[in-house]
Amino acid sequence: MYIFTRSARLAPGNLRDSMSWALSMTEKVNQISEANFRLWTTVNSPGVGTLSWAATVEDLEVLDATNAKLMADDGYHSLIEKGAKHLSADALNDGLIRLIVADADASDTDTQFVSVNQAVLAPGHSVRGIEVGVEIAQRAKKSVGRPVSFGATATGEYGTVAWIGYYDSAKQLQKAEEALAADLDFAKYLDKEAGHVYLPTRSSVAWYRRVS
Numbered sequence: 538m539y540i541f542t543r544s545a546r547l548a549p550g551n552l553r554d555s556m557s558w559a560l561s562m563t564e565k566v567n568q569i570s571e572a573n574f575r576l577w578t579t580v581n582s583p584g585v586g587t588l589s590w591a592a593t594v595e596d597l598e599v600l601d602a603t604n605a606k607l608m609a610d611d612g613y614h615s616l617i618e619k620g621a622k623h624l625s626a627d628a629l630n631d632g633l634i635r636l637i638v639a640d641a642d643a644s645d646t647d648t649q650f651v652s653v654n655q656a657v658l659a660p661g662h663s664v665r666g667i668e669v670g671v672e673i674a675q676r677a678k679k680s681v682g683r684p685v686s687f688g689a690t691a692t693g694e695y696g697t698v699a700w701i702g703y704y705d706s707a708k709q710l711q712k713a714e715e716a717l718a719a720d721l722d723f724a725k726y727l728d729k730e731a732g733h734v735y736l737p738t739r740s741s742v743a744w745y746r747r748v749s
Contacts, residue, residue, distance in 0.1 A: 538639045538690065540593050540701075541572075541600055542632040546625045547586040555615070555623040556748070559588055562616050563749050566590065569610060570603040577745040586625075589745060593636075602747070615704065633691040634699055638674050642683035643703045644684070649702040649747050652714075657739035658696040666734035670698050673731070680720045681713035698735075710744065 547555045563576045572592040579587045594600060607613045641706055658666040667689065674687035690697040704710040717723060 538593060538597055538636045539597065540591060540632075540634040540636065540688065542589050542591045542634075544587055544589040544630045544632070545620075546584065546627045547588065548623060548625045549625070550585075558616070558619055560622050560749055561622065563590060565610075565613055565616055566603075566607065569606045569613070572603065576748040578748055580650070580744050581745040582743040582745075583741075584743070588748075593639075593682065632693055634688040635691045636686055636688040638671055638685075638687040640674075640678065640686045640703070643684040643686060646684060646703055647705050649706055650710045651745050651747075652664050652700075652702040652704070653743050653745065654700045654702075655734040655741045655743075656698055657694065658698060659734055659736050662734040663696070665699065669734050670700070672726070674700055676723050676726060677717060680723050681716050683709070683713050689740045701715045707746075 547559075559576055563574060566574050570592070572594045574590050574592045577589045577591060579585065579589075656670075670687050670689075674685045677700065678680045678685040681702070683704060685703075688699055688701075690699070702710075702713060704713060
């Protein structure tokens with residue numbers, strides 16, 4: 538199972554028109570795609586104004602078929618052209634995460650917020666880093682009582698891994714963060730294991746709010 542994302546940053550000004558365009562783009566893609574795409578935006582995180590279209594797929598052929606259909610759709614190309622005035626000069630970025638732990642409980646929630654914690658495997662620790670990553674996901678879920686998936690990037694910076702937490706509200710996200718910060722056993726496990734298998738200066742955290 539994979540999570541595909543396409544991210545872009547909005548240009549300054551005309552936020553209402555820009556978001557209307559982004560919603561129209563989401564609707565158009567979902568009319569064509571076999572996968573269900575959601576639109577997300579960063580919140581309280583770096584990259585203010587960043588939008589991300591994301592879908593979970595079982596098979597990469599679904600993405601390939603979707604792209605072929607979009608390339609043949611005049612309405613999609615029209616929206617792409619309109620997007621030129623709404624997006625910044627920053628490049629669009631596609632990302633692909635291969636889920637190693639796909640938490641089944643995530644599909645039973647009305648997810649409105651996600652937290653994405655990323656780290657980079659240290660040289661020589663690929664196998665152990667994945668094992669520790671799975672354990673961290675399981676411990677985090679037990680601590681906060683929310684679904685937590687874990688995966689490794691299939692594209693992008695080599696060796697990057699990610700933990701994805703799913704929340705129904707900002708309040709739920711806050712409580713989860715506070716619970717995890719207060720979990721001494723979780724912190725001790727990170728100190729003992731994570732510091733050896735991940736590069737200490739290459740970790741990051743971002744929060745996203747669902748737009749549609």
